[in-house]
Amino acid sequence: MRVGCRSTKSRSVKSAYLLTSFLRRDQVLLGDMGAGKSSLVLRFVKGQFHEHQESTIGAAFLTQTLCAESRTIKFEIWDTAGQERYHSLAPMYYRGAAAAIIVYDIQSQSSFARAKSWVRELQKQGNAALVMVLAGNKSDMAENREVEREEAEAYASENGLFFMETSAKTAENVTELFHAIAVKLPKAPETPNQPGVVLTNQSRTPAKSQCCA
Ligand code: GTP
Ligand code: MG
Numbered sequence: 001m002r003v004g005c006r007s008t009k010s011r012s013v014k015s016a017y018l019l020t021s022f023l024r025r026d027q028v029l030l031g032d033m034g035a036g037k038s039s040l041v042l043r044f045v046k047g048q049f050h051e052h053q054e055s056t057i058g059a060a061f062l063t064q065t066l067c068a069e070s071r072t073i074k075f076e077i078w079d080t081a082g083q084e085r086y087h088s089l090a091p092m093y094y095r096g097a098a099a100a101i102i103v104y105d106i107q108s109q110s111s112f113a114r115a116k117s118w119v120r121e122l123q124k125q126g127n128a129a130l131v132m133v134l135a136g137n138k139s140d141m142a143e144n145r146e147v148e149r150e151e152a153e154a155y156a157s158e159n160g161l162f163f164m165e166t167s168a169k170t171a172e173n174v175t176e177l178f179h180a181i182a183v184k185l186p187k188a189p190e191t192p193n194q195p196g197v198v199l200t201n202q203s204r205t206p207a208k209s210q211c212c213a
Helices: 037-046 084-094 109-125 139-144 149-158 174-184
Strands: 007-009 016-018 021-031 059-068 071-080 099-105 131-137 162-165
Touching: 021 037, 021 084, 021 109, 037 059, 037 071, 037 099, 037 131, 037 174, 059 084, 059 174, 071 084, 071 174, 084 109, 099 109, 099 174, 109 131, 109 149, 131 149, 131 174, 149 162, 162 174
Parallel strands: 021 071, 021 099, 099 131, 131 162
Antiparallel strands: 007 016, 059 071
């Protein structure tokens, strides 16, 4: 899949023009512990996968730039911790978000139930304009599947969520997921960053852009 912004050349003038606008968008990942939130972000931002990914403490912050429909979007991604003891911190991250990815593990009905409870929480307390995406992760483990794709699809469609099955391990649908979010984001000017306590063990240095110029 092509992820870059196109540049076009005028016929009479040789210089290239980038037909892009630049937007900055906060994004939050929510979901049960071990569903694969950090792994999805790591795959998207660094193209890596760790078999023994450490459980997140508090939240981690990463950035990635993506081009979609002639717009350059810098995603500022809050990867939250799935452990219950961090639940109360979540509103700090989702309140200012333009998009939320709710992740569950297709091998676990309880993780799907947890995803549904995040959806309910966001519907009640979240931003009305929030783009919500449901990701059924670990699609490479389909032989151990507990959550049927059709079941998740039906739930997503009833609740107006975009849905995809992903694999952080094989990279299946990872870029596609973020690209779909980029396309769904309103074309309005960027929303201001929301204040909040930053609990991060990762650098705020922007990751290398995936955009082509
Ligand atoms: P918390 O930070 O505790 O909330 O967990 P998390 O949702 O961030 O999960 P994490 O990314 O730490 O992944 C948990 C485990 O699942 C790790 O051992 C990962 O290697 C593994 N994992 C993540 N994504 C996939 C995937 O797509 N396929 C497979 N087979 N394993 C995965
Ligand atoms: Mg994590």
